[in-house]
Amino acid sequence: MTTSSPATIVRHYHQAWTSCDIDGAMALVADDINCRAPGGDLAGKDAYRGFIGGFAPMLTGIGDIAEFAEGNRVALFYYPETAVTSTAPAAEFFTVTNGKISESVLIFDRLSYAPVGQD
Amino acid sequence: MTTSSPATIVRHYHQAWTSCDIDGAMALVADDINCRAPGGDLAGKDAYRGFIGGFAPMLTGIGDIAEFAEGNRVALFYYPETAVTSTAPAAEFFTVTNGKISESVLIFDRLSYAPVGQD
Numbered sequence: 001m002t003t004s005s006p007a008t009i010v011r012h013y014h015q016a017w018t019s020c021d022i023d024g025a026m027a028l029v030a031d032d033i034n035c036r037a038p039g040g041d042l043a044g045k046d047a048y049r050g051f052i053g054g055f056a057p058m059l060t061g062i063g064d065i066a067e068f069a070e071g072n073r074v075a076l077f078y079y080p081e082t083a084v085t086s087t088a089p090a091a092e093f094f095t096v097t098n099g100k101i102s103e104s105v106l107i108f109d110r111l112s113y114a115p116v117g118q119d
Numbered sequence: 120m121t122t123s124s125p126a127t128i129v130r131h132y133h134q135a136w137t138s139c140d141i142d143g144a145m146a147l148v149a150d151d152i153n154c155r156a157p158g159g160d161l162a163g164k165d166a167y168r169g170f171i172g173g174f175a176p177m178l179t180g181i182g183d184i185a186e187f188a189e190g191n192r193v194a195l196f197y198y199p200e201t202a203v204t205s206t207a208p209a210a211e212f213f214t215v216t217n218g219k220i221s222e223s224v225l226i227f228d229r230l231s232y233a234p235v236g237q238d
Contacts, residue, residue: 068192073185075185087155089155091210107208111228111229
């Protein structure tokens with residue numbers, strides 16, 4: 001049993017994946033996570049890991065904007081900085097169940113992260 | 120002087136623009152609003168009104184997901200339903216100053232709202 005708050009769990013998750021520690025991040029994610037991501041839903045930890053693990057290596061930095069927490073729900077707003085952009089924000093709305101992230105709504109503008117010239 | 124809380128102001132703003140009451144919505148927005156929107160920043164109420172006023176008529180419904188409030192900061196997650204999609208979420212992070220929305224970070228995936236076949 002964990003005694004960490006949902007906000008702490010999400011903060012550790014965020015810190016891990018944005019440092020390319022994908023194993024550390026996935027330790028905080030439920031096996032049956034459902035994630036609504038731009039372009040389609042991700043069902044289960046394997047699909048989610050593939051998505052996050054594919055994006056994390058492109059990060060060159062992270063700019064945090066805001067965090068909100070209420071009960072088992074946590075929201076993050078931040079700038080995932082890449083070679084293409086450092087001003088395109090992302091938002092994530094997490095639900096934490098039994099100490100793990102069980103649902104995520106992940107929002108960002110795919111066009112803002114497209115290679116220059118494809119926008 | 121208003122006595123409404125930041126969360127109430129944002130809720131009224133959200134309710135107004137999503138009902139196509141653009142005047143009612145803009146009454147709750149500061150003249151010098153800064154908005155970070157997908158594809159570019161909007162400086163000032165005229166630019167912001169043009170953006171929101173251009174999108175509002177495309178709405179066919181709204182699906183609210185979550186609201187967070189802390190001090191003068193408020194976050195909304197919701198589904199702007201259009202003819203193209205009802206499953207592409209949007210997030211807004213508002214700062215309220217002196218009873219009006221003074222800053223907004225608006226996040227959605229433009230590709231998800233593109234006409235079918237352009238994705």
